[in-house]
Structure formats: structure tokens, C-alpha cells
Amino acid sequence: MAIIELKEIRKVYHQGDLRVEVLKGVTLEVEKGDFIAIMGASGSGKSTLLYIIGCLESPTSGSYSLGGVEVSSLDDDDLSRIRNERLGFIFQSFYLIPYLTVMENVLVPTIYSARRADFKSRARELLGRVGLSDRFSFLPSELSGGQKQRTAIVRSLINDPDIVLADEPTGQLDSSSSAQVMDILKGLNNQGKTVVLVTHDDATASYAKKRVVMKDGLIHPA
Amino acid sequence: MDLSILLKGLFIGSVLKALRQGLIRTVFAVCAVAFGISSIVFIIAAIEGSNLQARNIIKLLGPNSIFVRSGFGGKNSVRRLTYRLDIDDFRLLNKVVGVRAGAYMLLKRVDIATMGNNVKAYVVAAMKDFLPVFDYKISCGRPFLPREYRYAPKVCIIGTELAEELFGRQNPIGKHIEISKTSFVVVGMFAKKGKLPSGRSLDNRAILPIGSYRKFVEPEYKRFFAIKLKLEPQVPYKLIVKQVKKALLLRHSPEDFVVITPETIRKFLNIFNLTLSIYLCLVSVTALFISGFVMSNIFSINVKVRAWEIGIRRALGASSIHILVQFLAEAVIISIIGGAAGSILGLAAIRFLMPLLGIPRVYPVASYAAAVFFSIATGLLSAVLPARKAARWQPVRALRSRL
Numbered sequence: 303m304a305i306i307e308l309k310e311i312r313k314v315y316h317q318g319d320l321r322v323e324v325l326k327g328v329t330l331e332v333e334k335g336d337f338i339a340i341m342g343a344s345g346s347g348k349s350t351l352l353y354i355i356g357c358l359e360s361p362t363s364g365s366y367s368l369g370g371v372e373v374s375s376l377d378d379d380d381l382s383r384i385r386n387e388r389l390g391f392i393f394q395s396f397y398l399i400p401y402l403t404v405m406e407n408v409l410v411p412t413i414y415s416a417r418r419a420d421f422k423s424r425a426r427e428l429l430g431r432v433g434l435s436d437r438f439s440f441l442p443s444e445l446s447g448g449q450k451q452r453t454a455i456v457r458s459l460i461n462d463p464d465i466v467l468a469d470e471p472t473g474q475l476d477s478s479s480s481a482q483v484m485d486i487l488k489g490l491n492n493q494g495k496t497v498v499l500v501t502h503d504d505a506t507a508s509y510a511k512k513r514v515v516m517k518d519g520l521i522h523p524a
Numbered sequence: 525m526d527l528s529i530l531l532k533g534l535f536i537g538s539v540l541k542a543l544r545q546g547l548i549r550t551v552f553a554v555c556a557v558a559f560g561i562s563s564i565v566f567i568i569a570a571i572e573g574s575n576l577q578a579r580n581i582i583k584l585l586g587p588n589s590i591f592v593r594s595g596f597g598g599k600n601s602v603r604r605l606t607y608r609l610d611i612d613d614f615r616l617l618n619k620v621v622g623v624r625a626g627a628y629m630l631l632k633r634v635d636i637a638t639m640g641n642n643v644k645a646y647v648v649a650a651m652k653d654f655l656p657v658f659d660y661k662i663s664c665g666r667p668f669l670p671r672e673y674r675y676a677p678k679v680c681i682i683g684t685e686l687a688e689e690l691f692g693r694q695n696p697i698g699k700h701i702e703i704s705k706t707s708f709v710v711v712g713m714f715a716k717k718g719k720l721p722s723g724r725s726l727d728n729r730a731i732l733p734i735g736s737y738r739k740f741v742e743p744e745y746k747r748f749f750a751i752k753l754k755l756e757p758q759v760p761y762k763l764i765v766k767q768v769k770k771a772l773l774l775r776h777s778p779e780d781f782v783v784i785t786p787e788t789i790r791k792f793l794n795i796f797n798l799t800l801s802i803y804l805c806l807v808s809v810t811a812l813f814i815s816g817f818v819m820s821n822i823f824s825i826n827v828k829v830r831a832w833e834i835g836i837r838r839a840l841g842a843s844s845i846h847i848l849v850q851f852l853a854e855a856v857i858i859s860i861i862g863g864a865a866g867s868i869l870g871l872a873a874i875r876f877l878m879p880l881l882g883i884p885r886v887y888p889v890a891s892y893a894a895a896v897f898f899s900i901a902t903g904l905l906s907a908v909l910p911a912r913k914a915a916r917w918q919p920v921r922a923l924r925s926r927l
Contacts, residue, residue: 356839358839358918358919358920358923359919378844379843379845382838382842382843382846383841385838385839385840385841386841387841391839391840397832397835397836399538400545401542401544401545402538406534406541409534410538410837410840411841413529413842457840461841
């Protein structure tokens with residue numbers, strides 16, 4: 303069963319009089335438990351597609367259903383709740399808040415969650431699993447790139463989402479840290495999480511079960 | 525609107541850490557609020573203080589009394605002291621219908637000494653009705669006897685402050701003091717009278733019968749600067765004032781005196797209060813506008829600098845309301861700290877500036893309430909536009925601002 307269903311998704315940006323069509327009718331289905339890599343050159347529209355899947359951006363036209371819910375009919379509060387509860391984000395630039403510790407960064411999504419749980423214990427356990435049990439009170443500036451990305455991965459998992467969306471997660475990492483991060487994502491997929499990965503790197507994409515390529519705003523099979 | 529995040533310790537901690545992260549911005553914003561608030565605290569205290577001063581002056585003048593003061597007529601007459609009233613004026617005013625008693629003010633600063641102490645203090649001449657007319661009450665010993673007004677006995681009545689300076693805690697009655705190198709016996713002590721509006725104490729004085737004053741302190745003839753009259757309560761007040769003015773104009777034309785009544789004091793202080801209020805209102809409104817403007821700019825910069833943080837918070841599940849609440853909470857905390865700092869600054873201004881303005885110090889509760897209200901209102905008003913702007917940003921646009 304498809305957890306993500308995109309039909310004829312178009313995205314047009316207007317820059318003054320200039321009309322830029324980034325997505326020109328993308329249709330894509332991602333099954334529950336899938337691990338898909340969206341590849342493509344810079345400017346091909348792959349990140350825009352990921353942001354639409356992540357409810358961070360709305361398409362100009364087309365339909366997008368997430369777990370059977372038509373996303374275009376939802377308001378800001380509903381979209382925020384979906385991002386908070388069902389989606390986990392990992393970005394190339396980590397986006398850790400510089401004045402919060404590793405533990406506090408990991409717990410940021412729980413501020414916006416209506417659920418009540420022992421998030422601190424869960425954070426401790428997840429940080430332990432990615433080898434950061436001795437870094438709870440460190441600031442992001444005191445971490446290596448790999449540690450930052452592992453912190454960001456734990457943050458994306460704190461609310462136990464169904465889908466993990468990763469935008470060039472190894473873009474700023476050396477090869478050994480990249481391998482570590484991708485092993486973690488692979489492990490998550492093995493536990494049943496759906497993973498959508500955007501990358502232009504073949505080695506990173508090789509961890510995925512399925513690959514598609516974006517070119518000129520359209521999806522092509524790899 | 526879901527405001528439950530306000531109850532989450534992690535949210536509050538994150539707000540406080542954000543303020544610490546942008547410490548310079550926070551300090552400037554706090555200063556902006558503090559200056560605005562301190563001026564409001566000061567203005568309220570100044571208005572209350574001058575009202576208290578008005579009440580004090582009226583109390584000092586006493587009930588059913590008027591004060592005739594020598595000085596040029598016109599607006600500034602009260603401030604300019606001249607010595608143009610004489611004994612004939614005094615006799616004339618005593619004959620005005622409705623005047624029950626009168627006394628004039630003759631005084632001189634001289635050396636007063638005991639065996640061990642030497643101080644400079646005012647010696648005041650007392651004619652027959654002086655003590656009741658100027659509302660002196662004897663707290664210890666006795667007043668002057670009627671016969672003591674007729675010749676020049678070496679007796680005096682002193683104030684509590686002078687007694688303490690000269691004799692410490694000992695009872696001064698019966699003791700000798702030297703005034704202008706002549707020894708006088710202290711026969712009485714008058715009850716505490718407090719201070720003049722100028723801040724000068726009325727309790728470090730010695731009073732001598734008029735004959736003794738003329739003989740030992742100031743033998744040469746001298747005009748005086750003030751006459752005080754006690755009025756009959758049953759005669760219309762305004763009529764007496766009119767008659768007093770008419771009588772004095774016979775001898776003082778052009779007018780070189782001022783008749784001070786509780787009404788003229790009230791009028792003068794009302795004008796003074798109004799001027800002070802208008803001036804201070806303008807100053808504090810301007811200060812609040814400037815602090816609001818500074819804070820608004822600081823918040824705009826804050827929102828711009830932290831755009832990507834807004835983006836990541838949105839990606840992690842913050843709604844636009846959560847972002848709005850985050851920035852408004854920061855503004856409220858800045859306002860509370862600024863309001864507290866402004867209140868302390870205002871208190872310091874009351875403590876050190878009010879005496880310079882000649883206004884009694886008061887610390888009114890209303891000024892603290894106003895400080896809390898205005899600081900939070902200024903903070904919220906100046907933060908609401910930048911915070912709304914931040915809340916309305918598309919998450920992707922905010923995230924990309926870092927690239």
C-alpha cells in the first residue's frame with residue numbers, strides 16, 4: 303500500500319516577471335517500509351519534491367496524499383501536526399539550534415507535540431544507539447560533522463515518525479561519517495520506517511532499495 | 525489557539541537561552557524599556573510629590589489664615605523676598621473687620637552657645653499673638669507670660685532640634701543658653717513643626733519676646749517680610765482678603781505685596797503641577813515611543829538573524845502560532861526585566877532628583893502598576909509585527925535563508 307502518492311505535481315516559482323517551473327508533473331508512489339533515493343543534478347527539483355512530500359511546501363497543482371489523507375485540504379495547524387508526528391527531517395546543514403545542547407536539540411520536536419511520554423528516556427536511549435551517550439550536554443559547536451548529523455537523526459526520530467525524509471544527509475560529511483549515517487538510515491528502514499532520501503551521490507543512493515532520477519522537473523526510472 | 529507550550533519547561537528554557545544567545549540585542553532591548561519605564565515611574569512620583577507638597581503648604585499655613593508677604597506683584601512675586609512691610613501696616617491690618625489676631629515675622633541668624641556647644645540658628649521675635657498665630661504649640665515648659673511681652677526679659681522658647689543640638693537628651697527647661705553673647709533661660713520648648721517647602725527646618729529656632737529681640741539681637745529698626753493673620757471664621761473669607769488688600773494698597777501703591785491664601789497656593793501649585801505633568805508626559809511618551817521603536821528594530825533584526833531557526837522549528841512541527849508565541853514570550857521576558865530595571869532606575873531618580881526639584885519624595889504604588897503595564901504593552905506592541913512576520917514565513921523560505 304502506498305504511504306506517499308503524488309499525482310501530476312507541478313511547482314512554479316515567480317521571480318518578478320520570470321516564471322520558473324521546477325516540477326512539471328511529477329507522479330510518484332512510495333510504499334510503506336520503502337527506502338527510495340531521489341537522485342539528480344543540482345537544480346533538478348529533487349529538494350523541492352522532498353519539501354512537498356514533507357509538507358513544508360505546497361504544490362502549485364496536482365494531488366498529494368499522505369497515508370490516505372489529501373494534504374492540499376489541510377490547514378497550517380494540521381500540516382504542522384503531520385510534520386511533528388508522522389515525518390522526521392534530516393538536512394544537509396544539520397540545522398541544530400546553536401544555543402541548545404544535544405539533548406535539548408533532540409527534544410525540540412516534543413515542545414510542539416500534544417503527546418505525553420517520557421521523551422527524555424527515549425532521547426537518552428536513541429542517542430546511546432548512535433554513539434552519543436557521552437555528548438548529552440554538548441553544544442552543537444562542540445561536535446564533529448558526523449556527530450551533528452547523528453544528533454539530527456535522533457531529533458527526527460524522537461516522536462517516532464512513520465517516514466524519515468533526508469535531504470543530502472551526507473553532503474557535509476567525510477566518507478566514514480557518511481557510511482555511519484547511511485548505516486543508521488538503513489537500520490531504520492529495516493525496522494519498518496519509510497525512508498525518502500535525496501542525493502546526487504551514487505554511493506549514498508546505493509543504500510536505498512529503489513532509485514529514481516529527477517531531470518528537468520520530471521521523474522525518470524534509474 | 526494552543527498555548528500549552530507556555531507550560532513546558534523546555535520551551536521556557538529555550539526562550540531564555542535564545543535571549544542569552546543574542547545578549548547584546550537583549551541588553552539593548554532591556555535598556556530601551558528601562559529608560560521608558562523609569563521616566564513613567566518618575567513622572568507619577570513627581571505629580572504625587574507636588575500634590576503632597578501642596579497639601580503640606582496649606583497645612584503649614586493653618587486653618588482660617590492668610591499670609592501677607594512683601595514682594596513685587598506679578599507672577600514671580602512669591603519667589604522674591606523683600607522687606608517692605610512695617611509696623612504701621614501690621615496695625616492697619618489688625619483693624620480690618622474679620623481679622624482676629626496677627627503677627628509679623630522678624631528673624632535673624634545668630635550664634636547660639638551653651639558651655640560646650642556653639643551652633644548657628646535663627647532667632648525669631650514673638651509679639652503677643654505670635655505663638656497662636658503661627659501655630660506654635662508648647663510641648664514642654666511654658667509659653668511667655670503676658671508681662672514678658674512688655675519688657676525685655678532674658679527668657680526663650682526653643683525648638684526640639686535646637687534643644688537636641690545644644691543639650692542632647694537632657695531636658696532643656698531651666699538651662700541657660702547664650703544668644704548674641706547674652707545669657708537666656710529656656711522656659712519652654714515648642715512641639716515639632718517640620719520643614720518649610722524649601723526643606724529648611726522650623727525646629728532649630730529660638731523664640732524671644734519682641735522686647736528682648738529688639739534689645740539684644742537686632743536693636744536697629746527693621747522692616748519685615750511677612751505678616752500672618754488669623755481670621756474670624758464667621759466673616760466671609762473673600763471679603764476679608766479684599767479688605768486686607770484694600771488697606772495695604774493705601775500704603776503700598778504700586779502693589780509690592782502678595783496675599784497668600786490656601787486658594788492662591790492651590791492655584792499656583794495647580795499651574796506648577798500642570799506644567800510639570802505636560803512636560804513630563806511629553807518626555808515619557810517620547811521615551812516610550814523611542815523605546816518601542818528601538819525594540820521593534822531589535823526584534824526585526826532578531827527575527828531576520830534567526831530565520832533558519834524559524835524554518836527548522838516549523839519543519840519539526842511548530843505551527844505559525846507557536847512561532848508567534850515564541851517571539852512574543854521573548855518580548856514579554858525582555859519587558860519584565862526592562863520594567864524591573866526601569867522601576868529601580870525610577871526609584872533612584874525619585875531618591876536623588878526630586879530633592880533637586882524641591883518636591884518631597886514619594887514612592888507611589890500606581891507608578892509600579894504603570895511600569896508593569898507599560899513595559900509589557902510596549903514590549904508586546906513592538907514585538908507583534910516582527911513576530912507575526914516570522915510566523916507567516918513559509919518554512920522552506922526560512923530554512924533556505926541560511927544557505
